[in-house]
Amino acid sequence: MAKGQSGQGPGEFDFVRQTLDAAALAGRLTGPAGCRAAIGFAELYAYATEPAHAPRAELLLALDEDERLRGDFAALLRTTASIHLPQAAAASSGALSAREAEGCRITFRDSKADAAQIYVIIELADTSAPAPGSLFVCGADQTVRKIALPEAQDGRIQLLLEADSDLVQGLRDIDTEVFLR
Amino acid sequence: MDVVSAEELLIEEGKSGELIAVFQAVQETTINDLPKFSRKTCHELARSIACRSYGTALVELCYMLVAASACDRIGGRFESFFWDSGAARASAFRAYLQAAEPLPDGIAADGAGVTVVTGDDTFTVTYGRMPFLSAMVEFLMTALGYEVLDEQVRPLLGGVPSRASITETANAISRQLYDYLKDHLPTAHTQRKTHELLDFLGARGTGSGPDLVDDPGILEFWLGYSAEADERGDFKTYQGVFEAAVQLRRVLQYAFERYQMTGARSIGADREAGEIDPAAIEEAVAAMEEAVEPLQRLAESPLDEIKFLNGREAGLAGDVALGPGVAPALAHSVLRNAVFGKAQNRITNALRHGGLDDGLIDGAPEADYNRQLKSYGDLLGRVETTLLAVFYGLAHGRRAETIDLVLALRPDIDLAGLKDSDEPEWEDDNVVLLHATSAVDRFFDGLAETGRKTGPLGKLMGEARKAFRGNARQGFSEDDLGDDDILDGYVDGASALLALHKELSDFVDGAGRIDWPDHFDRDTSIFHQHFRILYGGADG
Incomplete structure (x- = not known):
């Protein structure tokens, strides 16, 4: 050489x-x-799995704007959520009065005290399993909404929400998927 | 010499922006407001990506995913192992695996790590390796995406797959990563300055191996190239040239020691064809980074909770702690950099703020070489005193590391007195262990004897006590002696301080034998004349 x-x-x-x-x-x-x-995966995971996790505005913005990140988040929910309520059957139309999947049923009941509010009642079939702490609504337009759930009482979780809120609209929309974790 | 155009550089910048943003995310990942990955782990990951030497790591990662999935007995998922186990530390992963026991057949956690048995083969991922693999999976998820990787690793989840399946999955991820890096990893020569210096010194040919980089060569290069500012790089500051030279010497030193770089041994698979094993490059980069590790470690969390060095001392140490053997070999350049390199920095700062006058260009530097050398000698004394204070703290806490520190501080000390003359010289291993424990106890009992100031140990303890009590800095109060975190910090800090002490004493001993005034006078003339060429001035 x-x-x-x-x-x-x-x-x-x-x-x-x-x-x-x-x-x-x-x-x-x-x-x-x-x-x-970049939005790190750990942050996405924390948002998907920790009920009390407060997301940064950057994360929420990225979930709105970044198609791949939304896909990742939806996939993460599918693999880690304990209960998945898929889109409602094609025959359904209009706002749902209830939605159901294996292990869980969600019903909606108007508030007598305030017409603008509605009770969302989640009934869990397996009361011995740890109750979910978060509920996610994923829209057909890929938007994601999350709410921390109160403690279950005898397999029943009750939320009082504004009837016209995005979350309630999403829960009653046949095109959304719902995840409980 | 490759010349990279400004346009090419811009393209490279654009390509790498996303990759840098991903790394930033990995480094900023926190658990309970503390970094999830240590600086060392992040650097290891960066080396692996920059050198494209991640192949073996991906195989390890796939075995790790098999074990991680086994920890989730209900869903067989891997996520919880990596993202619900706290900060990425070996101890955290060990605890997580222990809590998941009993693990399914074919997977076992023991003292060293987790072992996966596939047919006749066994593969162990050590606990020490897990933080790096955790950072790797964080990087992959962020860069390539969860959906893609989840699909890829499915064959590894919910049981023990075949070895072929594990290897196949690792190869598939490797291909994905390769494609990603093809679009995001810069390919242009980023170190044009050091390349240029290497070519210059190689052509000059006055030394071989690391000695290719010598004091006259560095000065000649700066004098010859500093007035040029073209696409080959900016060599205007002596400090910049010196730093490039130090880096070059470190690589040459490593290559010389590792490969006896005289043509006798080849590097990598096919050197003649220009192929160099990426793992060999990664190893060399790691060695370069480790060379300056001690000083960095002292400045970062958690050791920065203890004031081992103040800012001025850390700055002085940084002049000399350039990696084993570097500063003594380049003693003249170290002093030129410390004295005239800093003088040039003052000139460029003044230029930036519009306040340059001839006084800065022609004025005497803040210190001559002897005075600068004395500052390093004083720092050496300070490091010795701090080590004594650390020894006192460790002895007070009866930490086993105290004995190592005694031997490091006083290599010739006679510890024969620790041996109990009544004890027989047992040959049996178990008995020797008890014997050793007993000696350690006697060591600490002896140190703790009130007022004991006789004998070499007693004398050392007296000096250490004085050093500790005379140290008013953060982390050296009597209250700190009861804090286990501080004592752990003393242990880590001592190893860094000992490395620094060795570099400083080698430099001070070697440089102290040189008669510097004549060198200083000659250099003053050379640097002033060249500053006038670079920045103008009375005669410029």
């Missing part, structure tokens, strides 16, 4: 050059970014 005056061959200099390039690149990856961090 040809050698330079100093005794190092060209291949050896290549090794040194590639090492320097790799070191510089590794330094750039871990150095001051100069750009905004």
